[in-house]
Amino acid sequence: GxxxxxxxxxxxxxxxxxxxxxxTYTATGYPSLFWYVQYPGEGLQLLLKATKAxxxxxxxxxxxxxxKETTSFxxxxxxxxxxxxxxxxxxxxxxxxxxxxxxxxxSLIVHP
Amino acid sequence: NAGVTQTPKFQVLKTxxxxxxxxxxxxxxxxxYWYRQDPGMGLRLIYYSASEGTTxxxxxxxxxxxxxxxxxxxxxxxxxxxxxxxxxYFCASSERAGLANTEAFFGQGTRxxxx
Numbered sequence: 001g002x003x004x005x006x007x008x009x010x011x012x013x014x015x016x017x018x019x020x021x022x023x024t025y026t027a028t029g030y031p032s033l034f035w036y037v038q039y040p041g042e043g044l045q046l047l048l049k050a051t052k053a054x055x056x057x058x059x060x061x062x063x064x065x066x067x068k069e070t071t072s073f074x075x076x077x078x079x080x081x082x083x084x085x086x087x088x089x090x091x092x093x094x095x096x097x098x099x100x101x102x103x104x105x106x107s108l109i110v111h112p
Numbered sequence: 113n114a115g116v117t118q119t120p121k122f123q124v125l126k127t128x129x130x131x132x133x134x135x136x137x138x139x140x141x142x143x144x145y146w147y148r149q150d151p152g153m154g155l156r157l158i159y160y161s162a163s164e165g166t167t168x169x170x171x172x173x174x175x176x177x178x179x180x181x182x183x184x185x186x187x188x189x190x191x192x193x194x195x196x197x198x199x200x201y202f203c204a205s206s207e208r209a210g211l212a213n214t215e216a217f218f219g220q221g222t223r224x225x226x227x
Contacts (some may be wrong), residue, residue: 018156034215040222042221043116044155044218056222098162099157100206102154105154112145
């Protein structure tokens with residue numbers, strides 16, 4: 001079956017530091033990969049996505065590259081801000097599947 | 113521009129009480145989902161509806177029932193609430209069941225406490 005594994009948090013950084021949150025997956029077929037962000041007290045919202053191998057998704061300074069050879073989709077940002085403090089979820093969806101599969105989420109805390 | 117709307121936002125129940133969580137989406141999506149979110153557990157799928165008229169169990173369906181009332185609405189019912197059902201509940205929807213590249217859209221959640 002499908003599964004997503006992401007690094008455990010919390011990840012604590014100072015403002016302007018470089019961010020990496022690791023995500024690896026197992027899936028049947030050719031999945032699409034997603035990163036969602038959940039700000040405190042809110043629901044999840046899509047941050048970025050990639051639908052085929054070697055695609056790079058990007059949004060709000062965040063990037064992630066779909067690496068089929070390493071089954072990974074690591075999230076990166078060059079310079080984090082306090083406002084990036086949130087929980088980040090890696091997810092996948094396989095063609096023909098009705099159900100997105102989520103990782104457990106990684107909490108990011110950015111200090112001024 | 114409502115998207116996915118959940119009601120209520122907060123609820124406190126006594127053990128044994130029943131309640132229904134309401135969810136509606138205005139994006140003409142086929143698939144709808146109910147998740148619960150607990151600390152350290154991430155999101156766990158309770159039930160889903162691939163299309164209007166169908167519902168299926170997810171990972172943690174015990175103690176819950178669902179109704180896909182029409183294409184827009186998907187409700188979650190707790191018949192006899194238990195403290196273990198204290199959680200944050202999220203409804204989500206996505207376009208065209210079976211398409212891989214369609215993301216899920218989430219409501220803002222219902223924070224339920226069972227005492």
